[in-house]
Each structure stands twice: as structure tokens, then as C-alpha cells.
Amino acid sequence: MIFEYSESQRRWIDRVQAFMDAEVIPAIPTFIAQDHAGDRFKAVPIVDELKAKARAAGLWNLFMPPHSGHQHVDDTFEWEGQSLTNLEYAPLAEIMGRVPFAGEVFNCSAPDTGNMEVLMRYGTREQKDRWLKPLMEGTMRSAFLMTEPAVASSDARNIETSIVRDGDEYVINGTKWWSSSVGHPRCEIYILMGKSNPDERSYNQQSMILVPADTPGVTIKRLLPVFGYDHGSHGGHGEVVLENVRVPASNMLLGEGRGFEIAQGRLGPGRIHHAMRVIGVAETALEKMCRRLQTRTAFGSLISKQSVWEQRIAEARIDIEMARLLCLKAAYMMDVAGNKSARAEIAMIKVGAPRIALKIIDDAIQAHGGAGVCDDFGLGELWANTRMLRIADGPDEVHCRQLARMELAKYAEVA
Known part of the structure; x- marks a missing residue:
């Protein structure tokens, strides 16, 4: 292995570090003051200001990988980001990790990063137009609903939230928790993992489906602190109850049993x-x-x-x-x-x-x-x-x- 950063990596490192030094680190006191004022869970104004600057500087969606063979349905890549490799992105993520809110400044914060990759790799063109585009523009947030309070979710085969086909819709029932970002006022879409095919062999029982946050039957029961910290600007971690939640069949990702x-x-x-x-x-x-x-x-x-x-x-x-x-x-x-x-x-x-x-x-x-x-x-x-x-x-x-x-x-x- 070559341990020296390439010329391209060094340029990216210098750009991100310069932005952190000039814009993000000086903004830390403002972020703390704004984060502690007003509503518990909110979009922090200084973060929005920094996001606009980062996007204008071309330091945006740096995590999004180059094209892979996983793209589904279409060959459109207009929201692909900078197409950095994992090796190129690694030192940039390390720099961001030194300030807790920096990931969001560059539109590189979890769980949005993983959700954007899912939509890019496995989403239909319709799903990308509706959900991926605003996520990659940084105007919307998302959540990933996988873990459940009633089972040991370390074995994902235990997940019991039901996804049942009913005509042109799926009906979803279950409870999720530690669903990051659900408390953020801009969180509009959930990617949910549940059991759609209980009669199949274990690894074919689960599916992933898109659930808009404002769908009737979706209730955020509570927001869960981590050792007393809310992570309010991040949107917190929520316990979400889904009771007879109906979404279009077209919201299924990739197909039943492919969760x-x-x-x-x-x-x-x-x-x-x-x-x-x-x-x-x-x-x-x-x-x-x-x-x-x-x-x-x-x-x-x-x-x-x-x-x-x-x-x-x-x-x-x-x-x-x-x-x-x-x-x-x-x-x-x-x-x-x-x-x-x-x-x-x-x-x-x-x-x-x-x-x-x-x-x-x-x-x-x-x-x-x-x-x-x-x-x-x-x-x-x-x-x-x-x-x-x-x-x-x-x-x-x-x-x-x-x-x-x-x-x-x-x-x-x-x-």
C-alpha cells in the first residue's frame, strides 16, 4: 500500500480543512448559543448559513461514492456528488468528526448519508425525484427505522414490524426506536425495515419501504436522550409507533424480501x-x-x-x-x-x-x-x-x- 495521500486527496483535505478553520470552528460558540435557545429540536440557523457556504464552495455531498453496478432502473447520476472513493473520503470525514455538527454543514451527516446511498443504489427514478433530490440539496432530512424495543435487534431477523400488501398499498404496523433524526422539523421521509414475507426463509422475510413522516398512523411517541443529551440539532433519536400506516405499493424499495x-x-x-x-x-x-x-x-x-x-x-x-x-x-x-x-x-x-x-x-x-x-x-x-x-x-x-x-x-x- 502507498501511505502518502495522493495529490487529489491532498487538495480535498486542504479545502475541507481551510473551510473548517475559516468558517466552522469560529461558529462553534454561535452554534452552542443557538442550539440551547428556543425549541428542543430544531434547525439551527448558523448551520443553515454554513451549509449554503459549503455548497457554494463545492464542498457538498462528499460521501457519495462513484458509480457502482447497484444502480436500479435508470442510469441517471445528476445527484451523484463529488464521486470520491472511500479512501478519498476517509480523511475528510475525520476532519469533520472533530466538530459534532460539521457533517451536516457538508451534507454528510448520518442517517441521511446512508439513506441517500440507498435511494441512489436501489431507488426508482420516481423515488429519486421525490426524495433523493431534496436530500442531496440539503433541504430535507430523513430517518432510518430498523431497531425495535421488543426484540434483540442485533439479529435483524427478529424484527417484527409487519408490512402487508393490500391491493395497491402496503399496511405497516409496529414500533421502532432509536430512529435518528425523527425529531428534526425537516425530517420528511423514513426508510423502514419490516417483515413482509413471514413464510419465506429467514433472510427473505424482510423488506425496506419508504414511509413519508406525515402519513396517517405515524406517531413519534417520545425522543430518547443519550446519557441525558438530546442531540436536538441533529433531530434526536425517537420511538416511533406505526398503526395501520398505508403507503403506495410503489414505495417498496427494490422488491419484497430484499431488505x-x-x-x-x-x-x-x-x-x-x-x-x-x-x-x-x-x-x-x-x-x-x-x-x-x-x-x-x-x-x-x-x-x-x-x-x-x-x-x-x-x-x-x-x-x-x-x-x-x-x-x-x-x-x-x-x-x-x-x-x-x-x-x-x-x-x-x-x-x-x-x-x-x-x-x-x-x-x-x-x-x-x-x-x-x-x-x-x-x-x-x-x-x-x-x-x-x-x-x-x-x-x-x-x-x-x-x-x-x-x-x-x-x-x-x-x-
Whole structure:
């Protein structure tokens, strides 16, 4: 592998970093003030201003991959974004990850990114015109409804929300939760996974279907905080009840029984995008730790000169570098060999990156003392957001189980 960034990558890195330095980072105090004022869940004005600037600068929809063989029905690519590869996008996502709201500024925030990829890869022209276009223009938000409170959703075959054909419509009944962004005032479309073919073999029972948020029978029961944080500007995470919800049959994605096929196409990139961003989170935590340690004196010397902190700083740098290299390897393999061939690397970085970041954030909290556990330095929210990633898009245990089985298979003949 070549470890040097290409000339094209370097140009993109410089452009995104320059925009972050000139526009996004100076806007952090304004964002905090606006986020804490008014309604709990809202579109934050400064984010809208920054989105307009980013789009005008051509820093928009950077996550959208090059053309693939998965496009469905038509060959139109007018909303394709910059068509960066995973390897090209990785360092850009890391830069965005250093500021919690930066992803939305570049129209690169979850769950919209995954939903846009689903619509691009598997949507009909009609579905793209109605939903993909405004999502890629940044005028609308979306949600992904998969997890359910009544079952262990780590095994998606357990999902019980029913999708039943009735003439030219489907009728949907069930309860979803941890549905990100449903509280955002611009969230207009849900991609829902449910059971449409209960008599088929397990992986052919599930389907994905488009559900407009204002469809009769859709109720947001509550918004779920993460360790007390609302994620209000993001739109929060909701529990959504669907009672006899009727949508046109044309809202089905790809076809009945193909939900797992779509899920694999969606979740692979989503998992590595999380990993890319969380490396930026780890860098932020390490920076905060180093700055704090060099401004505090205890027992006659700077705390940064105490050997225990030298050890923690060194380990943090080692861990970040290892995580970044594994993330880039996974991205490279996805580009050259496909998501399926990279599934081990995707699983490893999905597990490894949040664990590494959590350790560094925890050390940063410790370095700040009492200041670390209040909101003054944002470390509590960083920890909460990152801790959630050990569950989101499949818990660590599922990915480790997959990795163990792949490893054991290498020695099956010997056994």
C-alpha cells in the first residue's frame, strides 16, 4: 500500500480543512448559543448559513461514492456528488468528526448519508425525484427505522414490524426506536425495515419501504436522550409507533424480501463513515488533554511532566495512528475489492475505533479534573456520542462474533 495521500486527496483535505478553520470552528460558540435557545429540536440557523457556504464552495455531498453496478432502473447520476472513493473520503470525514455538527454543514451527516446511498443504489427514478433530490440539496432530512424495543435487534431477523400488501398499498404496523433524526422539523421521509414475507426463509422475510413522516398512523411517541443529551440539532433519536400506516405499493424499495440485501449495501459504508469520524473525535480529545495538562501545575511542576500523563499521551497517539491505518485499509479494500471482501476490516475498525476514542476521551476527562465532568469542555457529550457507537450499526459482540468465525474458518480442516 502507498501511505502518502495522493495529490487529489491532498487538495480535498486542504479545502475541507481551510473551510473548517475559516468558517466552522469560529461558529462553534454561535452554534452552542443557538442550539440551547428556543425549541428542543430544531434547525439551527448558523448551520443553515454554513451549509449554503459549503455548497457554494463545492464542498457538498462528499460521501457519495462513484458509480457502482447497484444502480436500479435508470442510469441517471445528476445527484451523484463529488464521486470520491472511500479512501478519498476517509480523511475528510475525520476532519469533520472533530466538530459534532460539521457533517451536516457538508451534507454528510448520518442517517441521511446512508439513506441517500440507498435511494441512489436501489431507488426508482420516481423515488429519486421525490426524495433523493431534496436530500442531496440539503433541504430535507430523513430517518432510518430498523431497531425495535421488543426484540434483540442485533439479529435483524427478529424484527417484527409487519408490512402487508393490500391491493395497491402496503399496511405497516409496529414500533421502532432509536430512529435518528425523527425529531428534526425537516425530517420528511423514513426508510423502514419490516417483515413482509413471514413464510419465506429467514433472510427473505424482510423488506425496506419508504414511509413519508406525515402519513396517517405515524406517531413519534417520545425522543430518547443519550446519557441525558438530546442531540436536538441533529433531530434526536425517537420511538416511533406505526398503526395501520398505508403507503403506495410503489414505495417498496427494490422488491419484497430484499431488505437484507439493501441493509448490507447501506450499513457497510455507514459503519466505516462512523469510524472515520470517530478518529477525528479521538484527535479532539487528545488535543484537549494536552492543552489542559500544560496549563495546570500540581506538586511543583506541570501535570504534563508527570510520567503517568506522558504514558497516556503516548498511548493515545499510538492508538490513533493504528486506528487510522486500519480505517484507510478498510476503505481501500472497499474501493478495490468491494464491501463484502472488506467485511473483516470493516468489522475490526467498527469495533476498534470507538473503543480507542472512548479510552482517550476518558483520559481527557481525568486530565480536566472536575471540569471534565461538566459541560464546559464538551467531553461528556463526546463520550456519550462515542459510547453509543459501540451499539449503533450492530453491537461490538456481533462484529466480534463474525470476526471469530472468519478466523476459525481458516483452521477448520485442521480441527
